[in-house]
Amino acid sequence: MKNKQFKGETLENKDIIDLLPYSEPFLFVDELEKVSENGISGTYTFQQDEFFYKGHFKDNPVTPGVILTECMAQIGVVCLGIFLLKDTEPENCSVALSNSTIDYYLPVLPGEKVKVVSEKVYFRFNKLKCNVKMFNAEEKLVCKGEISGMIKANE
Template sequence: MNFESLINLLPYSEPFLFVDELKEVSENGISGTYTFKEEADFYRGHFKDNPVTPGVILTECMAQIGVVCLGIFLLKNEELKNFGVALSNESIDYFLPVLPGEKVTVVSEKVYFRFNKLKCKVHMFNAEEKLVCRGEISGMIKAE
């Protein structure tokens, strides 16, 4: 499975797709990037005259790259025509803001994958390779 076909299997589309490219993927982890678009609607009100990316959007980016993309890769032998994704748990610590137009890199390490539940340690870095946020995210993929 190549990176582009993996991204195309994601159950998201613009404006809620937070994956631009995948850099590495293996049975044990994944990394990828996303550049937050300056014209994204959520910047208009978060915060007035000083826009920053909301933490929930950072978490979503981490989950899409670090859990959902990795889960699809791990299920590569399954038929994934119609599948569902559900976040089951997350715990994230935030350290730096992400500004409009900023590119981030997400690096995820599998903790476990069993019974279609995937738990990962996920880190997000800015373009200067400084840690933006980190935590653990768990999710379920229901393949049909």
């Protein structure tokens, strides 16, 4: 985002999404609902024509667990990390996931909207660790777990 200064300013939810290092077809964030120092929540709708449904599974498409984990990481760790870095220059940072432990309970089908809720466990020494949950439109738990990431300033 050229000509936009964030240092010392409050980031708007749309600004956070614009700063994500992803683009379609690998952007899994539609909207951020709540953002605070302690957590974040946001949504994504898995469109019927997503690239991964063609082969997972034949004649019975289901969202792969690795994609659900990626959605949870993008909303629950990367977006939160960008917000937590608002007093620096978040557009000059990158995030690398360092660990995830996820348990899956329900499938996510094409066309489903999910909500990700993340609570910060800690953010220190540029490592962000969060407890993350994903819910479907019926507010049933789809998956939950812990995701950690390292935030690094780009040279």
